[in-house]
Amino acid sequence: MTTxxxxxxxxxAKSEQPKNYLNCSxxxxxxxxxxxxxxxxxxxxxGTGLAFLAGGLFALLVRLHLWEPNGMLFxxxxxxxxxxLHGAFMVFLFVIPAIPGSLGNMILPLMLGAKDVALPxxxxxxxxxxxxxxxxxxxxxxxxxxxxxxxxxxPYSLYTNKAVVTIGLGIFLLGFSSIFTGLxxxxxxxxxxxxxxxxxxMPLFVWALYATALLQVLATPVxxxxxxxxxxxxxxxxxxxxxxLGGDPVLFEHFxxxxxxxxxxxxxxxxxxxxxxxxxxxxxxxxxxxKLIAFSSLAIAIISFLVWGHHMFTSGQSTYAMFAFSFLxxxxxxxxxxxxxxxxxxxxxxxxxxxxxxxxxxAFLIIFAIGGLTGVILGAxxxxxxxxxxxxxxxxxxxxxMGSIALAFFAGLHHWWPKMFGVMYxxxxxxxxxxxxxxxxxxxxxPQFEMGSQGMPRRYATYVPEFQPYHSASTVGxxxxxxxxxxxxxxxxxxLFIGKKAMQNQWGGVTLDWLTPTPPPLxxxxxxxxxxxxxxxxxxxxxxxxxxxxx
Amino acid sequence: MLAQLIQDPAKAAAALSRAPKPELDAxxxxxxxxxxxxxxxxxxxxxYAVCIFFFVLILGVLLFSVVKYRRKTxxxxxxxxxxxxxxxxxxWTVIPLIIVMVMFAWGFKGCLDMTTVPQAASQNTYKATxxxxxxTFTYPNHPVKSSxxxxxxxxxxxxxxxxxxxxxxxxxxxxxxxxxxxxxxRYQTVWFTPTQCGEFxxxxxxxxxxxxxxxxxxxxxxxxxxxxxxxxxxxDDSTPALAAKSGENIYKALCSACHTVNGQSVLAPSWGGDKxxxxxxxxxxVGRARQVVENGQAKTVVADEAYIRxxxxxxxxxxxxxxxxxxxxxxxxxxxxxxxxxxxxxxxxKSLAQ
Ligand code: HEM
Ligand SMILES: [Cu+2]
Ligand SMILES: [Cu+2]
Numbered sequence: 001m002t003t004x005x006x007x008x009x010x011x012x013a014k015s016e017q018p019k020n021y022l023n024c025s026x027x028x029x030x031x032x033x034x035x036x037x038x039x040x041x042x043x044x045x046x047g048t049g050l051a052f053l054a055g056g057l058f059a060l061l062v063r064l065h066l067w068e069p070n071g072m073l074f075x076x077x078x079x080x081x082x083x084x085l086h087g088a089f090m091v092f093l094f095v096i097p098a099i100p101g102s103l104g105n106m107i108l109p110l111m112l113g114a115k116d117v118a119l120p121x122x123x124x125x126x127x128x129x130x131x132x133x134x135x136x137x138x139x140x141x142x143x144x145x146x147x148x149x150x151x152x153x154x155p156y157s158l159y160t161n162k163a164v165v166t167i168g169l170g171i172f173l174l175g176f177s178s179i180f181t182g183l184x185x186x187x188x189x190x191x192x193x194x195x196x197x198x199x200x201x202m203p204l205f206v207w208a209l210y211a212t213a214l215l216q217v218l219a220t221p222v223x224x225x226x227x228x229x230x231x232x233x234x235x236x237x238x239x240x241x242x243x244x245l246g247g248d249p250v251l252f253e254h255f256x257x258x259x260x261x262x263x264x265x266x267x268x269x270x271x272x273x274x275x276x277x278x279x280x281x282x283x284x285x286x287x288x289x290x291k292l293i294a295f296s297s298l299a300i301a302i303i304s305f306l307v308w309g310h311h312m313f314t315s316g317q318s319t320y321a322m323f324a325f326s327f328l329x330x331x332x333x334x335x336x337x338x339x340x341x342x343x344x345x346x347x348x349x350x351x352x353x354x355x356x357x358x359x360x361x362x363a364f365l366i367i368f369a370i371g372g373l374t375g376v377i378l379g380a381x382x383x384x385x386x387x388x389x390x391x392x393x394x395x396x397x398x399x400x401x402m403g404s405i406a407l408a409f410f411a412g413l414h415h416w417w418p419k420m421f422g423v424m425y426x427x428x429x430x431x432x433x434x435x436x437x438x439x440x441x442x443x444x445x446x447p448q449f450e451m452g453s454q455g456m457p458r459r460y461a462t463y464v465p466e467f468q469p470y471h472s473a474s475t476v477g478x479x480x481x482x483x484x485x486x487x488x489x490x491x492x493x494x495x496l497f498i499g500k501k502a503m504q505n506q507w508g509g510v511t512l513d514w515l516t517p518t519p520p521p522l523x524x525x526x527x528x529x530x531x532x533x534x535x536x537x538x539x540x541x542x543x544x545x546x547x548x549x550x551x
Numbered sequence: 552m553l554a555q556l557i558q559d560p561a562k563a564a565a566a567l568s569r570a571p572k573p574e575l576d577a578x579x580x581x582x583x584x585x586x587x588x589x590x591x592x593x594x595x596x597x598x599y600a601v602c603i604f605f606f607v608l609i610l611g612v613l614l615f616s617v618v619k620y621r622r623k624t625x626x627x628x629x630x631x632x633x634x635x636x637x638x639x640x641x642x643w644t645v646i647p648l649i650i651v652m653v654m655f656a657w658g659f660k661g662c663l664d665m666t667t668v669p670q671a672a673s674q675n676t677y678k679a680t681x682x683x684x685x686x687t688f689t690y691p692n693h694p695v696k697s698s699x700x701x702x703x704x705x706x707x708x709x710x711x712x713x714x715x716x717x718x719x720x721x722x723x724x725x726x727x728x729x730x731x732x733x734x735x736x737r738y739q740t741v742w743f744t745p746t747q748c749g750e751f752x753x754x755x756x757x758x759x760x761x762x763x764x765x766x767x768x769x770x771x772x773x774x775x776x777x778x779x780x781x782x783x784x785x786x787d788d789s790t791p792a793l794a795a796k797s798g799e800n801i802y803k804a805l806c807s808a809c810h811t812v813n814g815q816s817v818l819a820p821s822w823g824g825d826k827x828x829x830x831x832x833x834x835x836x837v838g839r840a841r842q843v844v845e846n847g848q849a850k851t852v853v854a855d856e857a858y859i860r861x862x863x864x865x866x867x868x869x870x871x872x873x874x875x876x877x878x879x880x881x882x883x884x885x886x887x888x889x890x891x892x893x894x895x896x897x898x899x900x901k902s903l904a905q
Contacts, residue, residue: 075817077761149758155735156718156760161877243736249719250734284622285629289640314721314756315732316739319666323659330651334644341643344612349631353622362613369609373602380654382588382661383595386581386728389721389756453580453595455725457756460764464752543626 020422020519035120036522037105040127042420044101045413047130049489051093052406056485058086063444063478069465079461080147081162087150088167092174093134095401096263099270100181100216101130103412104209106420108185110513110520111203113194113529118187122180129177136170139163149459151260154241154252158233165234168227175224178266182216185209194512196531203511203535204280204293208273211297215262215269215304223259226252250315257308265304268400269297271408272339275364278415279343281509282358283350286536289342296335303332313384322381329379336372340365356430357507360411363438364404371399374449389459392452395445403441410437410488417492418506422519423499429491436484443477510541585747585772586727590661598654605647665729665741672708672742677701681733682716682881684762684808686753690783697783698804700769701753703745704778710742716881721757724770732757745772761818762808788895798899801892809880812903819880820871822900828854829904836904842872859897863888 021038031039062083065073074082109117117123140146143163148156157164189210193202229240230252239245241252272293280287287293309317309325317325343365352358374396378384387393418424451470456463463471505514512531516524533540574583576592580599584592620630678689679701688701703709713722713733720733722741731741755766773782788794802810802822811817814824822828829836838854849872852858861868866880888896 076764080758080761080763147760153719153758156758159718160760243734248736283620283629286632286634288634288636290634292640313662314730316734316737319663322662326658326662327655330655333651334648337647338640338644340609344609344616345636345639347616348612348620349629349633350616350620351622351627351629352617352620354617362617365613366610369606370602373605376651376654377595377598377602379651380594380598380658382591382658382665382728383598384658385662385665385730386591386595386725388730389723450580454575455582455723455752455754457723457754457764459758462764464767538629 021522024522037117041102041106048098055089063475066471067475071462076461081145095267113512114192115523117184119184126177126180129173133170133174140167154249165231168231171227175220178216179220182213185213194529201535204276205273207294208269211301212269215266219259219262226255257311261308262304271405274408274412278361279346280536282353285350288345299335314388326381357415359434364407367403390452391448391456394458395448398445418502424502425495426491433488440481447473582726586743588728591728594657668742672710676710678712681720684766686768695784702771708744713739718759719757720755720759723754723756726751748772794895794898795902798895823903828900831904836901843869844875845869
């Protein structure tokens, strides 16, 4: 969407060193105390990126250990701690906060044509809550680790003599970090849209972050209450979840999944948003079914509150509950399918640039198709009774969490990297890394579907020998995947020092984020931009001036 | 093994292909069905086929578009700017909706079959007791229990009453397609009719702590004649040697998750080796001295029959000093370990003396 072309301060910028948000001030406190949404976004990027690398390291250890049926590296106890650390780091420190915290913070105000988010101080507080959560997680490792799995099922989490209270407190703080980000985005979207930017002219990334924010604000308090109850139960033995005191462990599962199913959509909706943007820009075509995609985000947000019981089909719930939960689970598959079809239809007859953000996007579309379709298999009641808590479920949610969400995050990172830092990474290396990650990912997780449906239970430190070929293949895949990620991190970091200067509108986008200089100045726009055209209208794009790469 | 794969891939691959093969069904995705729940397989393969169809469709359109509509010059416009096609959108909403509703109905019907226990099964009720980290089975018409293995009669519906002594576990027999969480504080039930003779895995499918992956039992499905001989009833203490052998079986089923007999005390004091419970002195087997903690006081006691008996019946009374902080042994009362069985275990401990 074009605006009354803000000429901005380009004239002035030519005569002197252009000031942008990166070089306008320096020193530790200019970052640590910043209220600028872009700097906070960068700090989130570094934080969640490090958490991802730590979680990835744990994952590699898990996979190496499982090379042999009796385990290659650890005692069972150590193995249990490591897979728990992997899951908890990835879910709470990376997948949930990464996209809203880094790319959301960075891009949402730009897309709205705003100077900043509505509540900059709350934004900084949310980041520091994340840091404190991460510190508590690290502290929990020092205090003896924790071995409950990321799901903290009672009563085991009540009896184990590990640092469960510490990590519980960490998750409590991380929950508030997430709530504050959501609150901020809701207010920002309502209040700070540029003149002319009506709801149905908003880019879909904004819609997705908005739907996510609703979930964050409504669902996360339940997680906070649940971990507090676990902590109280451990410290004061109240008798809520502990069967020895008359409590009910299944109640814990209900509480936990009442948050954690919506949470999977807290994780995935921002990824959907990124993909919607990228599919359109790199096909240079308005999104197919814009409104349907926007509404399906909201539909998913609402229905996702009503399906938590599909994680508990084997817990002995009544057949009526199973009936309802299975029915609604299948229902949630429909808006998800509509999205996937709409993206594919957007690419159809587009003008497709095969650059690295688009490669990551294509990888997402393929992997997410598998992730979503296998979710449908799990929604079938009698089949789930066989597949629940096996590697089939592990493979399913890695297809959506690692293969889809992390890859969408990488896609968005490559897409907005030039905007964020004003430099381009090495495209050839980026393509090699993308293909490596794609191959490594599938080699890791396809065998897990096989062994899962054959009956391999999850969270096993050792296993019966007949599953070894699948485990070994999976380990090889993890090594490939790990090297792809290592390559990606290296060229991205290197680009900060030796990268070529990026163009203002590197890919030929028409949303407001591409209108600001690259990197943007402190308050983003010299004058509030005015929106006069419909969203994703590429007819007004001045191709000569952008010279977008064709990939 | 990993090093071997890098150095000598051919040999490593050969070693892998020699690994025991599970018995799979005709399509190779599920273990060969050994119960009557064939609707699980039916719906699984139906959804699988639907998934493959949609996946191939999506992949095909994507690949075709990427090849055909690839941007060749930087200003190439898209081949079309369509943003809507109502018939198409209706089709891709309604058709998946119909398909998933079929899956839902099919799955629910199957689920009703699996949760409605027929009369014949409830007249043949076993009890499976789960505790960290072993399974013990009580039989419908036989006083002797078995641990770590269970015997069933082929073609006879059986119900299992599931109870847990401590945390969550899950009762999972892949070949029978049954899984149910074992929840402390309440009873759960599953039922199935085994249709194939043979040996099958019973896994614990809900994470339950340190030895979760070793919480295993073997399911033996046998003919009616075989079953009538009560093959699990191997307990025999008519001579000290046979008693020690029976004690060893009990050890393997109930105690080996924590205790070793080779002198390594990782999770719990080892029963053998140079710090084992018993030692040989002048040809006699005598108890060794133990450091214990009783009511917070450190003490030295002799590991005689009385001490061992107390350690099993009331583990918290005297704690082995090295494990006082991590004493997680459940009490084994007479309902879990009869006096004769306990004596057999002690006989086995004595046989380990060096
Ligand atoms: C078409 C949409 C989807 C359907 C129908 C679906 C269905 C299911 C079902 C029925 C289960 C329970 C399986 C079991 O434990 O037996 C499950 C597990 C799971 N799903 Fe999905 N799913 C879908 C999409 C997603 C997405 C988009 C995400 C993530 C962002 C996701 C993340 C997860 C996770 C994390 C678990 C397992 C958690 C655990 O037990 O540790 N799913 N899914
Ligand atoms: Cu769910
Ligand atoms: Cu278990």
